[in-house]
Amino acid sequence: MIRVNGEEMPWRGGMSVQDVLDAKNYTFKMIAVWINDEPVERGEGYSAAPVPDGANVEVIHMISGG
Amino acid sequence: MEKMKVLAEWNYTPSASKLGYTRETLYVGLGGKDGNYKFEKRPVSDDMVDTFIGGRGFGLKLLWDAVTPETKWNDPENEIVISGGPLCGITQYPGAGKCYAVFLSPLTEQTYNSNSGGYFAPLLKFSGFDAFELQGKADKEVIIYIDGDNGLVQILESNITDDKNSYVVTEHLHDYFASDEKDKRNISVVSSGEAAEYSYWGCMNFSFYDPRRKVARLKQAGRGGGGTVLKDKNVLALVVKMSKVTGTSTGPADVDTLSRIGRKLHKEIHDFDDVQCQMRSIGTAHLNEVMNDYDLLPVNNFKFGSHPDIGNIHSQEYKKRFTQGMPDGCWYGCSLSCAKATPPFTLTTGPWKGRQVIVDGPEYETVASLGSCVGIFDADWTIEANFYADHYAVDTISLGTGLAFVCECYELGLINSGHTGGLEMTFGNKDALMELIHRMAKGHDEFSRIFALGTRKMKELFAEKYGADRKIMEDIAMEGQGLEVSQYRCQESIAQWGGYFLTLKGPQHDEAWLIFMDMVNKQLPTFADKAEALFYFPNFRLWFSLVGLCKLPWNDIEPGDNRTKYKGIEAAKVPEHVENYVEIYNAVTGKNIVKEDIITMSEKMYNFERIFNLRMGKGTREQHKCPDRGLGPVFEDEWNARPEYFDGKLREAGVEPEGMPVKDKIARLLEFRRGQWETLVDSVYKRRGWNKNGIPTLETVRRLGIDYPHVVELLEKHLRPEDAYE
Numbered sequence: 001m002i003r004v005n006g007e008e009m010p011w012r013g014g015m016s017v018q019d020v021l022d023a024k025n026y027t028f029k030m031i032a033v034w035i036n037d038e039p040v041e042r043g044e045g046y047s048a049a050p051v052p053d054g055a056n057v058e059v060i061h062m063i064s065g066g
Numbered sequence: 067m068e069k070m071k072v073l074a075e076w077n078y079t080p081s082a083s084k085l086g087y088t089r090e091t092l093y094v095g096l097g098g099k100d101g102n103y104k105f106e107k108r109p110v111s112d113d114m115v116d117t118f119i120g121g122r123g124f125g126l127k128l129l130w131d132a133v134t135p136e137t138k139w140n141d142p143e144n145e146i147v148i149s150g151g152p153l154c155g156i157t158q159y160p161g162a163g164k165c166y167a168v169f170l171s172p173l174t175e176q177t178y179n180s181n182s183g184g185y186f187a188p189l190l191k192f193s194g195f196d197a198f199e200l201q202g203k204a205d206k207e208v209i210i211y212i213d214g215d216n217g218l219v220q221i222l223e224s225n226i227t228d229d230k231n232s233y234v235v236t237e238h239l240h241d242y243f244a245s246d247e248k249d250k251r252n253i254s255v256v257s258s259g260e261a262a263e264y265s266y267w268g269c270m271n272f273s274f275y276d277p278r279r280k281v282a283r284l285k286q287a288g289r290g291g292g293g294t295v296l297k298d299k300n301v302l303a304l305v306v307k308m309s310k311v312t313g314t315s316t317g318p319a320d321v322d323t324l325s326r327i328g329r330k331l332h333k334e335i336h337d338f339d340d341v342q343c344q345m346r347s348i349g350t351a352h353l354n355e356v357m358n359d360y361d362l363l364p365v366n367n368f369k370f371g372s373h374p375d376i377g378n379i380h381s382q383e384y385k386k387r388f389t390q391g392m393p394d395g396c397w398y399g400c401s402l403s404c405a406k407a408t409p410p411f412t413l414t415t416g417p418w419k420g421r422q423v424i425v426d427g428p429e430y431e432t433v434a435s436l437g438s439c440v441g442i443f444d445a446d447w448t449i450e451a452n453f454y455a456d457h458y459a460v461d462t463i464s465l466g467t468g469l470a471f472v473c474e475c476y477e478l479g480l481i482n483s484g485h486t487g488g489l490e491m492t493f494g495n496k497d498a499l500m501e502l503i504h505r506m507a508k509g510h511d512e513f514s515r516i517f518a519l520g521t522r523k524m525k526e527l528f529a530e531k532y533g534a535d536r537k538i539m540e541d542i543a544m545e546g547q548g549l550e551v552s553q554y555r556c557q558e559s560i561a562q563w564g565g566y567f568l569t570l571k572g573p574q575h576d577e578a579w580l581i582f583m584d585m586v587n588k589q590l591p592t593f594a595d596k597a598e599a600l601f602y603f604p605n606f607r608l609w610f611s612l613v614g615l616c617k618l619p620w621n622d623i624e625p626g627d628n629r630t631k632y633k634g635i636e637a638a639k640v641p642e643h644v645e646n647y648v649e650i651y652n653a654v655t656g657k658n659i660v661k662e663d664i665i666t667m668s669e670k671m672y673n674f675e676r677i678f679n680l681r682m683g684k685g686t687r688e689q690h691k692c693p694d695r696g697l698g699p700v701f702e703d704e705w706n707a708r709p710e711y712f713d714g715k716l717r718e719a720g721v722e723p724e725g726m727p728v729k730d731k732i733a734r735l736l737e738f739r740r741g742q743w744e745t746l747v748d749s750v751y752k753r754r755g756w757n758k759n760g761i762p763t764l765e766t767v768r769r770l771g772i773d774y775p776h777v778v779e780l781l782e783k784h785l786r787p788e789d790a791y792e
Contacts, residue, residue: 006588027359032629039630061582063638
């Protein structure tokens with residue numbers, strides 16, 4: 001199990017940040033992802049960024065529009 | 067071209083801008099329909115500069131001095147004050163052509179401030195004036211011409227007699243006052259249109275000449291009815307001309323710093339816009355599908371938050387329709403270039419049916435207001451409606467929200483085709499909705515004239531004339547303080563209830579947009595957290611309105627490492643851009659502010675505006691109302707669109723929904739949320755330094771240094787001991 005923005009979500013082996021974004025339908029581009037208080041660099045893309053079991057994932061949507 | 071008759075004129079010696087200010091304002095009095103015209107150059111005091119700063123602050127100060135508590139929007143005493151601010155007109159930093167128009171609003175019957183891009187405010191400043199103040203009513207339809215090159219102000223009798231809509235008026239006046247094609251760029255026109263004669267939604271169109279497309283483009287001070295006030299003053303247009311614009315025309319203290327900070331942001335835009343918001347290719351329409359994905363897109367009068375036909379209004383659909391590769395800034399130096407426009411577009415309805423026009427926008431707000439909110443998912447229809455709204459000069463946001471209200475009333479049977487002049491006003495009925503827009507512009511019949519007065523008046527008159535159920539209309543009408551809600555569905559974000567309904571001027575998104583922070587990021591778990599956000603962000607954003615900057619380069623582009631360098635709410639503040647603002651403000655004005663001063667500067671004006679509205683008989687808790695539709699589902703189809711989600715919300719409220727009829731579930735959720743609303747109101751009032759009635763306390767105005775005798779006297783009349791927080 002992991003937590004995403006405070007809500008529980010089932011974990012599975014090989015889970016990536018992109019999997020979390022897809023599952024939550026987080027499609028906004030201006031986001032910051034932090035896992036266990038460490039920022040995730042976009043680098044090779046969120047598909048290449050693993051999410052460990054028990055992780056606290058924060059997907060911070062920046063303010064835009066408005 | 068036939069010469070216009072000069073009714074009055076005045077010569078002056080333009081003062082150059084130094085450190086962002088010319089230190090003079092221009093007053094033009096039109097008399098009381100008696101031809102008694104008056105011109106005056108008025109000094110700008112140190113207190114105006116230090117406390118009111120510029121832009122909206124100057125507007126509030128000058129309007130306060132011009133009106134009394136009894137003044138109504140259509141009294142001659144009401145003014146339109148247009149002012150940019152000290153940073154307005156710089157060319158080094160993107161988004162620096164903004165100005166604010168301040169006036170008493172026909173919609174809200176209190177002060178309103180509406181911003182626009184375009185060239186008017188910078189050219190006004192370089193013509194010698196920090197603000198333009200227009201009062202009175204002309205005896206005939208006039209055009210006011212400010213010639214900064216020659217130090218001349220004229221009141222001219224209009225020679226435009228046929229089509230008085232904005233594109234015609236603007237193009238004509240660019241042609242009339244320019245010596246050649248190149249000279250057209252030195253001119254800016256402010257106009258309204260036919261609809262402003264009948265509608266309280268009248269907007270003011272501010273022009274800039276686009277030398278590549280060879281057309282005058284329009285930016286709108288859209289909201290609040292400024293165009294209605296302009297029309298009521300019998301002013302067809304304001305025109306300013308100034309040919310000498312340079313990178314140092316504002317008289318900055320430190321042009322090197324200004325250039326350095328500007329280059330830094332240009333590079334960010336160049337490097338990151340394509341992977342962030344794509345403002346240069348789509349403008350704010352990049353939000354269309356994002357709002358749909360997060361259930362925030364208003365569909366059918368805010369009943370629903372998403373729709374399967376979103377693909378028809380996806381940003382890529384608009385990208386295809388916008389001319390690409392054009393530097394679409396609405397002032398020199400804006401590389402964010404969000405002012406998108408279509409190539410020649412063939413109109414299919416109305417008086418210009420068959421004509422090809424270039425359409426400015428639509429931006430996100432218009433995609434939603436004249437699209438999803440009225441149940442229409444057709445980009446071409448929205449572009450056409452956008453064109454006519456601008457041309458007739460009506461605010462697209464209020465127009466769309468007002469149309470959506472009419473459609474829902476119609477579908478509920480509160481009004482019928484006998485009332486609407488035969489129009490079948492159902493959601494998605496493109497022909498009927500477009501026809502009502504055309505009828506409104508002409509004041510065609512009783513229904514279109516009632517519609518034109520806005521949602522608050524519609525509720526009153528639908529009940530009075532058509533017997534429509536007032537309670538249902540109060541529940542579903544998305545307006546606050548007389549202003550229609552802009553295009554974000556806020557019901558699932560408690561903080562955004564405040565972002566819309568605890569505002570100074572009504573539910574407009576320029577105070578605070580907290581939905582992601584609150585609803586998605588879960589960064590505001592307590593009422594104290596929400597209140598803090600509803601203190602910081604409205605004050606931070608108000609600062610743009612004082613200095614003459616556009617908000618978009620603050621957070622629609624971000625440094626590449628903002629998301630990893632800063633965490634949580636700090637990241638949302640975009641700290642490096644805040645530092646940019648401190649540096650460019652100091653570089654222009656020669657002052658030495660720090661970032662905390664931004665909030666204090668704004669807080670003074672936030673409270674002054676609140677007190678001004680108190681002076682006008684508003685500005686208390688009574689005006690801070692939120693309709694049921696703003697808080698949650700009103701009807702069963704809304705609940706049934708997301709039954710599990712809403713059942714979950716009931717459980718969070720301590721209510722077990724199992725076996726409960728949907729009607730009862732709705733009532734229980736609304737009851738719970740009403741309680742949350744009241745808690746929010748108190749939390750926010752306390753944080754803002756107001757009492758339980760939403761009035762700034764004496765301690766607050768003393769702390770801020772706005773304890774002018776007339777302010778203290780007014781507050782002492784209204785502050786009651788029983789309203790004090792412990």
